[in-house]
Amino acid sequence: MRDWILKVENLTKIYGDGCPNCLKSETNKCPFCRATIAVNSVSLALYSGEILGIMGESGSGKSTLVRSLYFDISPTLGEAYLNGEERNIFNFNSQEKRKLRNFNMGMVYQSPYRGLNFEITAGGNVAEKLLMANWRSYSNIRRRLIDLFEKTELPLNRMDDFPATLSGGMQQRIQIAKALANNPEILFLDEPTSGLDLSVQARLLDLIKKIQQELKISIILVSHDLGVIRLLADRVLVMREGRIIESGLTDQILEDPQHPYTQLLVNSML
Amino acid sequence: MTEMIKGYNFAFIDEYAKREIRRKILKAVSIPGYQVPFGSRELPIARGWGTGGLQITLSLIGKEDILKVIDQGCDDSVNAVNIKRFIKATTGISITADTLKATIIQTRHRIPEEELTEAQILVFQVPYPEPLRLVEPQEAQTRRMHAEMDYAKIWVFLYENIVKWKEITIGARYPVFVNGRYIMDPSPIPRYDVPRLNYARTLYLFGAGREKRIYAIPPFTEVKPLEFEDHRFRIEDFTAKSCALCGSKDTFLDEIVDGDRRIFTCSDTSFCKKRREDPNIPKSSVKK
Ligand SMILES: Nc1ncnc2c1ncn2[C@@H]1O[C@H](COP(=O)(O)OP(=O)(O)OP(=O)(O)O)[C@@H](O)[C@H]1O
Ligand SMILES: [Mg+2]
Numbered sequence: 001m002r003d004w005i006l007k008v009e010n011l012t013k014i015y016g017d018g019c020p021n022c023l024k025s026e027t028n029k030c031p032f033c034r035a036t037i038a039v040n041s042v043s044l045a046l047y048s049g050e051i052l053g054i055m056g057e058s059g060s061g062k063s064t065l066v067r068s069l070y071f072d073i074s075p076t077l078g079e080a081y082l083n084g085e086e087r088n089i090f091n092f093n094s095q096e097k098r099k100l101r102n103f104n105m106g107m108v109y110q111s112p113y114r115g116l117n118f119e120i121t122a123g124g125n126v127a128e129k130l131l132m133a134n135w136r137s138y139s140n141i142r143r144r145l146i147d148l149f150e151k152t153e154l155p156l157n158r159m160d161d162f163p164a165t166l167s168g169g170m171q172q173r174i175q176i177a178k179a180l181a182n183n184p185e186i187l188f189l190d191e192p193t194s195g196l197d198l199s200v201q202a203r204l205l206d207l208i209k210k211i212q213q214e215l216k217i218s219i220i221l222v223s224h225d226l227g228v229i230r231l232l233a234d235r236v237l238v239m240r241e242g243r244i245i246e247s248g249l250t251d252q253i254l255e256d257p258q259h260p261y262t263q264l265l266v267n268s269m270l
Numbered sequence: 271m272t273e274m275i276k277g278y279n280f281a282f283i284d285e286y287a288k289r290e291i292r293r294k295i296l297k298a299v300s301i302p303g304y305q306v307p308f309g310s311r312e313l314p315i316a317r318g319w320g321t322g323g324l325q326i327t328l329s330l331i332g333k334e335d336i337l338k339v340i341d342q343g344c345d346d347s348v349n350a351v352n353i354k355r356f357i358k359a360t361t362g363i364s365i366t367a368d369t370l371k372a373t374i375i376q377t378r379h380r381i382p383e384e385e386l387t388e389a390q391i392l393v394f395q396v397p398y399p400e401p402l403r404l405v406e407p408q409e410a411q412t413r414r415m416h417a418e419m420d421y422a423k424i425w426v427f428l429y430e431n432i433v434k435w436k437e438i439t440i441g442a443r444y445p446v447f448v449n450g451r452y453i454m455d456p457s458p459i460p461r462y463d464v465p466r467l468n469y470a471r472t473l474y475l476f477g478a479g480r481e482k483r484i485y486a487i488p489p490f491t492e493v494k495p496l497e498f499e500d501h502r503f504r505i506e507d508f509t510a511k512s513c514a515l516c517g518s519k520d521t522f523l524d525e526i527v528d529g530d531r532r533i534f535t536c537s538d539t540s541f542c543k544k545r546r547e548d549p550n551i552p553k554s555s556v557k558k
């Protein structure tokens with residue numbers, strides 16, 4: 001077995017005050033206190049160089065899970081560890097968290113409005129990551145941007161344009177270029193292709209696959225689209241009501257699902 | 271001679287308030303470039319007209335001090351004269367236009383041409399103390415950014431400046447990095463004055479009355495303008511220009527449009543007068 005690079009233990013996110021019964025709740029609405037248990041006691045490991053898919057219906061907690069790992073959301077309970085670092089990363093101070101976000105992790109959001117600053121140029125959005133890493137030569141920054149634009153198949157002549165003037169597919173590519181800027185070891189992709197035309201989607205998925213193979217980066221890919229999961233993920237976790245209900249190799253889960261809910265999901269797709 | 275106003279404490283502000291301001295100044299000096307909040311007092315001068323600088327001056331000034339006040343280099347502007355009149359009336363101390371004779375100099379938008387010494391204090395009037403406001407409207411955010419040294423946004427601003435204009439276009443209020451820790455607004459001094467903040471012999475104090483902030487650059491502190499390795503900070507270019515009054519080629523010049531003629535004169539009026547009397551008078555009398 002390959003080395004794990006990220007390990008998550010009993011991650012829970014409760015919206016609302018919560019009560020002692022929340023974690024026992026069957027659904028993600030606690031019947032006693034009405035709090036939302038968006039993520040309920042999730043444990044997982046991400047192995048080096050793999051694409052781990054997370055699937056599940058809308059509201060099952062997929063985004064809350066990855067956004068907690070990227071420190072956008074602070075979890076209610078739980079721990080997470082990076083290989084080689086003994087402390088629970090949720091206990092890092094804000095400066096240390098920002099460092100992890102900048103150097104060890106990258107994130108692509110479903111909505112480019114969340115992932116990009118529309119007041120600055122496409123190149124500026126990517127450059128921000130380099131500037132955070134103390135790049136102080138303008139020409140080196142421009143050279144690195146050209147690199148990243150080529151790698152993500154973005155037209156170089158759009159580098160100084162504002163995101164609003166670019167197509168949806170290009171906006172997602174900018175998010176990817178930005179996420180890759182400092183060569184992180186972990187990439188979070190939260191529905192990176194939802195809402196795009198099928199042909200645009202297909203090219204973006206190819207790009208993600210290519211980048212993964214080239215850079216050997218470890219990816220957590222969230223999608224409710226089984227086609228996307230089938231195409232990209234090595235392993236898959238199925239989430240429902242904030243919990244992981246089934247996990248395994250992608251082929252195995254899609255060919256021979258064990259949990260009735262997964263069976264329903266897979267069959268409804270056929 | 272103006273009479274001292276009766277019924278007020280020396281230097282107008284009560285001693286308790288002065289002591290509080292001095293404490294804030296001490297804190298500012300101990301954390302170079304960090305903006306210290308202070309309880310800005312009401313003064314009989316409208317906020318936005320130098321009340322931040324004025325409160326610093328009033329809380330530091332003693333009977334032996336000699337004061338100089340300039341407004342963009344000029345000792346005789348209405349603004350400078352008003353402030354001098356007020357301080358004179360509430361302290362009775364002596365006033366000078368001579369940079370070298372002053373012990374405290376209050377200034378708006380300039381550093382005097384003549385090199386200041388460790389025996390002097392330069393007090394800047396600051397309209398906008400927050401250098402990050404340019405890129406972040408929210409105070410809570412800019413405070414967090416300073417605390418975490420999260421300065422990427424202002425660097426992106428400089429990057430985009432170069433993308434758009436091929437150079438950094440900030441004129442006055444050029445952001446500086448103080449003591450390797452805080453980004454600071456040097457107040458609207460010209461770029462010409464920015465290098466003179468670096469490793470200076472004098473204590474520089476900055477007061478923003480409306481925004482209730484005090485900050486400082488202690489003597490011999492590193493102050494670096496933000497720049498890229500291949501797009502360096504540059505001062506204003508006065509090549510081939512000289513003062514029409516005194517002939518100086520090494521001073522910061524103001525442009526005056528006189529009919530269809532453009533002429534340049536020293537912005538530091540008191541130094542210009544000295545140069546008219548003696549063109550060879552040096553800018554630095556500090557023995558090195
Ligand atoms: N800020 C919030 N406050 C309260 N409840 C929230 C908040 N954010 C998410 N939730 C709830 O948490 C649950 C999980 O939401 P989450 O966005 O993680 O789901 P998801 O699996 O990503 O769904 P989708 O496929 O629609 O993106 C949902 O019930 C949602 O309504
Ligand atoms: Mg989601």
Ligand SMILES: [Zn+2]
Pocket residue numbers: 513514515516517518535536541542543545
């Ligand atoms: Zn002159």
